[in-house]
Amino acid sequence: MEYGYFFTGFPGFICNQLIREVLKRNELNGIVYVLVLQSMMDKAVKERQAIISELGLKDEAFVIIEGDITQPSLMIAKDNLEWLNEKVTHVFHLAAIYDLAVPRDIAFTINVTGTKNVNILVKGLTHLQRYVYFSTAYVVGKREGTLYETELIRPGSFKNHYEETKYEAEVLVDKLKEEIPITIIRPGIVKGHSQTGETIKFDGPYFMMNFLERLRFLPLLPKLGKGEAFVNLVPIDYIIQATTYLSFLEKGAGKTYHLTDPHPYRAVEIYSFLMLELMNKKPKGTLPLSVGKWFLSIKPLRKYLGVEKEALDYFTWLGYFDCTQALNDLKGSGIECPDFKAGLKPMTSFYLKQKDNPKYHIQIL
Incomplete structure (x- = not known):
């Protein structure tokens, strides 16, 4: 079966780099579907064309779908949902608000409600092979000491609403591990290439x-x-390469990974x-x-x-x-x-x- 890759968070930098790496790793096999906010459509169209030109893709191999993760059914039209349910094999959920100073209501709507809605879509996919969720290593909040990938423990408090809502969202995804093949990615603080x-x-x-x-x-x-x-601090190229590799690694299903610097300063x-x-x-x-x-x-x-x-x-x-x-x-x-x-x-x-x-x-x- 041909791969169908569904991405949220396009045309964001991490997402567009990840799309390139996923396609290259799989020798350009498959169709990319990206969910894009109406307000981001112009930028998304330009980034789509850049990727098509750079990789030599056919026009039909990259499909933009207008939608919004904070809305029921991601605001995707019913007929589009039906064919997505048959076509998508891999979901990469990157859409989130990352600002440390974000107000709680905005963070909760995008990070938690948005993830809940993506989860509903994922559970309906007929041919799903992997659901990759981008969390953060900082779901640990104010817990200190050595922190493990195998833990998902609610801390006594968080440093900000970003951490709190990403924790709540990861809990929602983690609960689905018994039902569907999931890989959770927890990056450190992402820096440039x-x-x-x-x-x-x-x-x-x-x-x-x-x-x-x-x-x-x-x-x-x-x-x-x-x-x-x-x-x-972790460079974007490590995040992209490691995520792509682990997302298609058979033993990566059901696991959570810290993509962090093993020797930080x-x-x-x-x-x-x-x-x-x-x-x-x-x-x-x-x-x-x-x-x-x-x-x-x-x-x-x-x-x-x-x-x-x-x-x-x-x-x-x-x-x-x-x-x-x-x-x-x-x-x-x-x-x-x-x-x-x-x-x-x-x-x-x-x-x-x-x-x-x-x-x-x-x-x-």
Whole structure:
């Protein structure tokens, strides 16, 4: 039977890269179906054409379906649902809101209700071979210590509504593991491509670079707190390659994978690496994190610095992701997470080229 790949989250950067990798891995066999919001249709049409041209696909091998995961039946017309139920073999659910500062009601509607609706669609697919759900390693909330892929434990609290709603959504998917073949992907904090530095937005570690760039005029810059926490940064190319491999690996069904850096660096090390690369300086002194949070509680200051105040919570959170299951199942594939320092120059070079381009900067509220 011909493969039918159904994706949510198109034309997002991770989704469009994953589509390319899935098609290449399967020698362009199969038809791609992407669910697209009406408001994203123009961008989706352009990205579809780019993929068709790049891979030499036939026009009918890439189908755009207008819809919305937050609506019943994903707002897909009934006749379209009927033929999708017969055609789709693999579902990749990536659509979500990833902003750390997102209000709870918006996060819940998109991340939880949206996933519930996708689950209903998936359960009706006649020829389903794999349902791949993109979660996050940070469903652990404020739990600390060593955190395992085999666990899905509700923490006492979460650092933000993004974490909470992604946890709730993963619970919904995890419950279906006994009924259908599911692979859950939990990435760390996604950064740009390890070789090209390309990314779609400047968040996560790029907040550090915004901070350093805006304050580079100062004669010295201190560290922010002790910075003892491990910050798990993972390049997009590792996420894409590992996800594709594990999604078609027979023993990957029924498993959850931490696609995290097995050898992460501490926050203070990453901050120092970035400062040296961007400014050829080393940090001097220490600014208490409480003072940093106070500064970022002032809206004009955090907008000027280009830093979400919620990001500072990851400088003090003492969790460590065990990724043994992912590493074991990736053995023999040639797919490994590159060392953060190996991708440092491409990362900073891309940032410096695009630092004045507003399309890469997220809105700081």
